[in-house]
Amino acid sequence: SQQGEEDPQALSIQEGENATMNCSYKTSINNLQWYRQNSGRGLVHLILIRSNEREKHSGRLRVTLDTSKKSSSLLITASRAADTASYFCATDADTNAGKSTFGDGTTLTVKP
Amino acid sequence: DTGVSQDPRHKITKRGQNVTFRCDPISEHNRLYWYRQTLGQGPEFLTYFQNEAQLEKSRLLSDRFSAERPKGSFSTLEIQRTEQGDSAMYLCASSLARIRSPLHFGNGTRLTVT
Numbered sequence: 001s002q003q004g005e006e007d008p009q010a011l012s013i014q015e016g017e018n019a020t021m022n023c024s025y026k027t028s029i030n031n032l033q034w035y036r037q038n039s040g041r042g043l044v045h046l047i048l049i050r051s052n053e054r055e056k057h058s059g060r061l062r063v064t065l066d067t068s069k070k071s072s073s074l075l076i077t078a079s080r081a082a083d084t085a086s087y088f089c090a091t092d093a094d095t096n097a098g099k100s101t102f103g104d105g106t107t108l109t110v111k112p
Numbered sequence: 113d114t115g116v117s118q119d120p121r122h123k124i125t126k127r128g129q130n131v132t133f134r135c136d137p138i139s140e141h142n143r144l145y146w147y148r149q150t151l152g153q154g155p156e157f158l159t160y161f162q163n164e165a166q167l168e169k170s171r172l173l174s175d176r177f178s179a180e181r182p183k184g185s186f187s188t189l190e191i192q193r194t195e196q197g198d199s200a201m202y203l204c205a206s207s208l209a210r211i212r213s214p215l216h217f218g219n220g221t222r223l224t225v226t
Contacts, residue, residue: 005178031212042116042203042217043155050212088154098145098207099168102154 012109019076021106023089031092034074034083082111109112116218118204124224125194132190133221137206140170144187147203155203
C-alpha cells in the first residue's frame with residue numbers, strides 16, 4: 001500500500017487561479033518531495049522539503065510541511081494551461097531520496 | 113539528449129512470454145532505480161543499484177523478475193513467464209549517490225500482457 005495519499009484526486013481550475021494539493025502520510029519521514037507527471041511520460045522532480053523545514057518556495061510553487069499532522073501541501077500560483085498534469089508526493093524514510101514511497105497523485109486540469 | 117532513456121517505449125506480449133527492458137541512466141549518476149506504475153496509481157519502488165551492486169529489492173519483485181546492471185551503466189529488467197497482472201508502466205530513474213539527490217525519470221516502458 002502507498003504511504004502518501006493526495007487530496008483531492010482531481011482538481012479543475014481556470015488559468016490564472018491558484019491550485020492547492022494536499023498529501024498525508026503515515027510514518028515518520030526524512031524528506032518529502034513533489035513530482036509532476038504529464039500523461040504518458042516520466043515524472044519530473046519539482047521540490048524537496050526536509051523534515052525540519054516548514055515551508056519552501058520555488059518559482060510559482062510553495063510547499064508546506066507539517067510533521068505533527070503528517071501532511072504537506074503544494075500550492076501552484078497563477079496557474080497556466082501547461083501546468084495540467086498529475087502531481088505526486090513522495091516520502092523518504094531515510095536520506096536516500098530515490099527510494100521513495102509515492103502517493104496516488106492529484107490530477108490537475110487548468111482550463112485556458 | 114542527456115536524460116534517462118528507456119527502450120522500448122511500448123511492449124505487447126502474450127502471457128507466458130519473457131520480456132526485457134533496457135534503461136540508460138544519466139551518465140554521471142551512479143544510482144539507478146526501477147519503479148512500476150499502474151493506471152491511476154503512483155509509482156511503486158521495485159529495486160535499486162548503486163554502480164553494479166543491487167542494494168535493495170522490494171517484496172513486489174517476485175522471482176519472475178530480475179534486474180541487472182552489469183557494468184554500472186545501463187540496466188535491464190527482465191520479466192519471465194509474464195502474467196496479465198504484470199501489465200504496467202515500468203519506469204527507470206537515476207540519481208547521484210548523495211543525500212537528498214532527487215530522481216530523474218525516463219519516460220517508461222509500457223507493457224501490455226494479453
